[in-house]
Amino acid sequence: MAETLTPQLELLPPARRLLLLGLKQLGETDAESLSRVAFLSVPAVRAHLAGLARHGLVSITRRPEGPGRPRNRYALTPRAESLFPQGYARAARWLLEAADSDPAIRKPFLRALVEARLREAAEAFDAPTPAGRVQQLTRVLEDLGYYPLLETIPGSKWRLTLRHCPFVELVADHSEVCAIESRVIQVALPGGRVERTCARSEGAPACAYLLQSFR
Template identity: 30%
Template sequence: MTAILAATPPVPGGLTERTKHRLLDLVKRHGPLTAQDLAARLEVSVPATRRHLGDLQEQGLVEARTERPSGRGRPQHVYALTERGEGAFPKTYSGLCVDVLRHVAALFGEDAVTRVLASRTAEQARVLGAELPAALPAHVRAEVLARHLSEQGYDAVVDRVVEGGQETLYLVERNCPHLAVARQFPELCAAELTLYGELLGTAVTRETRIACGQGCCRYRVG
């Protein structure tokens, strides 16, 4: 396997870790496999394979399932990629999304892209809003939002900066999982800014933007 996305836990170098890369690649190419099948394909022992699988399970990249071979026979334990594991392989979703948005703009006008993204923002606000009640302290709400964003690949953290005895919250995204889209459709970034303001219940100001060549997306909260 030659490409790991930023959202995937880093796998250190070395022979052992290269074996784990090969293991992930086998599961990806050949579907759910037993530890015995993987050991035979890797040409390593079954106990060693199970150790690698255990490490990958801890990283959230593979999961164990119980299946019947071809729907018959005795149940057996097999290993499959999790959604996070699937994310370790290159995808072309960004290219597809850009093409779709271009067609939306061409067919229905430039403002149609804004309306589509506004609808998406409204849905996200409904889904996440229940986990960010107004009764929560501001920094807790920001932390919950950062956690959700990190699960989506943004590698988000909250900075609490104290100046002159006054604390300021910053939501910082150290990765943009939709960079190709954001560069061509700034409406996406505008929609995200609106979403964060709605979820946090206060003014949110973007100070830096990855799509503009800066190192992170940094939002001042409040």
């Protein structure tokens, strides 16, 4: 049975902390891939993952992968999300709950939230080229705790994967937070195309966007 208390990420032993960070980076994966990320032997990785599973932080699933016996695949559990940056999710939840209690203030509150976030974004993105602005966007999202992964696609396109959501506790009840996120990303590519291809709120393991510049 998992213990009732989840240790904070910084208080975990270094090897287990590296493995959790590796799972955040790779998503569902196997022990061999994690051993390369954490610079540990495969048996050591498996032993640490078994301990993390007992804490309720890692799930273990056996999946067939070609001929032979099924292999174990490892992934972070929802409980493990509390170990990663949560931004101001709890404070934002309290504010939104207060706004929910009075419909007259909900709309202006959300409008003010969006406008403030967009102003901050506009100040952060000042590179002269779309590629430079996308790089700035990635750094902003990194600072906010999104663990972004940026992949360049030929033709002035990029695939942006957000491997963590610092507002995951908030999104379940307030999907408008995702809309704010999309608009902030759009600010980095004025006149470009921002398409969200998958979302955690819809059951995907991460949020991902396809970005395209037309100039």
